[in-house]
Amino acid sequence: MGNKNSDFDWVAPYYERIFRMPPSGEIKHWLKLPFKGWLLDVGGGTGRVAAGLVGTVEGIVVLDASIGMLRQARRKPGLFPVWGMAECLPFQTGKFTRVLMVDAFHHLKDQEAVLGELMRVLAPGGVLVIEEPDYHHWAVKVVALFERCIGMRSRFWYPEDIAARIKAMGYIPEIHKHGTTLRILVVK
Template identity: 45%
Template sequence: MYGIGDVGFFDRVAPLYDLAMPPADGEALAAGLDHAARPIERLLDVGGGSGRAAAALTGPEITVVDASVGMLSRARRGRELAGLAADAGRLPFRDGSVDAVTVVDAFHHLPDQDAALAEAARVLAPGGALVVRDFNPDHPLGRLLVAGEHAIGMDSRFRPPSELAAAMDDAGLDPRIVDRGFGYTVVGVRR
């Protein structure tokens, strides 16, 4: 899921992560999930770490998927969420087996973003939605975030919303840019 260096970082900061990070934007996630053309009963929160995004959602059965075992332990113990250690580029789920996938504040950490998009498209049932919330590197605050993450040695690769939407289209998803700004939301609906 995360590049090797990033996994170690998140394993180390897991006990303090939720103290430093604000809650996920549940309204933005719900607005993204509203684009699904099917009921959402089963959702994967890929790169879900401590379960911040999952905690902002209600309704579906949620499984947090992350490569950081330290972060997953926070999701399991702190939030009592189902968690699975796995790589976003090789999701251990059947084709068409979930209704939605979220990637919140984590897409820029994925070492093979195109493989992660292909895997999300593969596990989504037709009409299911991939909702990505991330940070825009073209925004002034985004440029600061990029510089900060690279300064501490992260392998982050940020994409602006239009570039992510084009990559979703290439992965067989119908992309929609839901909102823009420092934090943005792009949704891809499985064709």
């Protein structure tokens, strides 16, 4: 199934002190919450984003490949941490009415497979939101260079490329940009 050690295990105890929390109101808006059903936060790490969504859905699963990050998520009430790889999600088809991925897509090994898996586990009528840094911005390109220099395998995509892959699967993605952040929204 894969190595349960991750590039993020070492930073897990400090992660939420280093990285800002996206406003939960914006995430709720894009996911069209509250809503009946389950939410999957793929690459959700410590649960920093998902914790702000507790009570807006029936349950929240935080999936991550880092055991260290999931230990932090386990401390947050209302979250169900699950170890797994985004390229091969350990859930049945159509299980989740909402699927979220914040600032994780560029860290994944097989991004094409991940897009297929996100759509597979999303229920008909469900909403997928992928939030990523917008690679059109120079500041994001500097972050990408830094991540490569410290040995991370990050691969940033332009939003149009992510949207084109989703469109090729038969879905209609929307791209929303705000500063250096982009959101791709898909209703299945």
